[in-house]
Amino acid sequence: MDKIIISPSKYVQGENVLGSIASYVKALGANPLAIADEFVTGLVGETVKESFAKEDMPLAMDVFNGECSRVEIDRLTDICATQKNDVIIGIGGGKTLDTAKSVAFYTKIPVVVVPTIASTDAPTSALAVIYTPEGEFAEYLLFPKNPDMVVMDTKIIAGAPVRLLVAGMGDALSTYFEARANMTSGKSTMAGGALTRSAQALAKLCYETLLEDGLKAKVAVENGVSTTAVENIIEANTYLSGIGFESSGLAAAHAIHNGLTKLEECHHLYHGEKVAFGTLVQLVLENAPMEEINTVLNFCRSVGLPTNLFDMGVKEINKDKLFAVAEGATAEGETIHNMPFPVTAQSVFAAILTAHQLGQ
Incomplete structure (x- = not known):
């Protein structure tokens, strides 16, 4: 059996790094879609929007519904296709990130993973855990590659519960x-x-x-x-x-x-x-x-x-x-x-x- 080690293409960790996220994302695409739940959107939405405005880049945002389920993945995949997004950014906890990775897989576009918490090791993996809409474990979804980028803003993560x-x-x-x-x-x-x-x-x-x-x-x-x-x-x-x-x-x-x-x-x-x-x-x-x-x-x-x-x-x-x-x-x-x-x-x-x- 061959020995294999895999990892994200880029891992960025630092204080206030979210303020410059657009400078990292622009290497991957010009028409990004960012997903985050309502709480995270309220927490960091303006910071993210300002970063893209500084780089003179468009940014579409959509509210994640809270469960990494097939229903939610399909909904966001349709949005990506309609808007012709060429990179997806998942901002939040493990379920948001897994959903972004899944949408990127089905739409064949790069994914940038931005955890606002350090509660799981999901961010770096070529894997998503899919649940039923009711929250029961359903399946693992394995991807052919790891996320294109993981961005960890330590100030935001340290400020979480x-x-x-x-x-x-x-x-x-x-x-x-x-x-x-x-x-x-x-x-x-x-x-x-x-x-x-x-x-x-x-x-x-x-x-x-x-x-x-x-x-x-x-x-x-x-x-x-x-x-x-x-x-x-x-x-x-x-x-x-x-x-x-x-x-x-x-x-x-x-x-x-x-x-x-x-x-x-x-x-x-x-x-x-x-x-x-x-x-x-x-x-x-x-x-x-x-x-x-x-x-x-x-x-x-x-x-x-x-x-x-x-x-x-x-x-x-x-x-x-x-x-x-x-x-x-x-x-x-x-x-x-x-x-x-x-x-x-x-x-x-x-x-x-x-x-x-x-x-x-």
């Missing part, structure tokens, strides 16, 4: 452990080949950065300031985790997340909050040393990530519902089958209950 940055840490937390599982199993990664030493190194650096700077970054953002730790965590949550997961592979943690979307009590949680618990379940599933499990538990507690089902909003342990979660996590084609041993719904069910107990 701290819970979002912490959720990004939860998503990034799984990167090293899922990479390690794929390295052991030898399974193909999301990049379509064997993992490289470079991707392994990025995945490990991601985990080390979280342990070193996670709590410091959380405290800084709680106080409305950006520090070196915040900059490092934004890079870890986005670039290190993004390249790390995609070129090193997903395994149990993200499959557990997908299973948890079947629990109505967990619908209020962010992606990374569910992935953090999925990471604990993966460590139990592979019978990791207790010292390692405790390190992860302590990290989660220090930054406020859930470590048990009660933390996630579950009121009582319903074993039938949890077995349905385990069945969802082990469905055919799920990434849990990248683990270096056979995984069944029964073994996942047992790991969920054990992780829940250890995390209390």
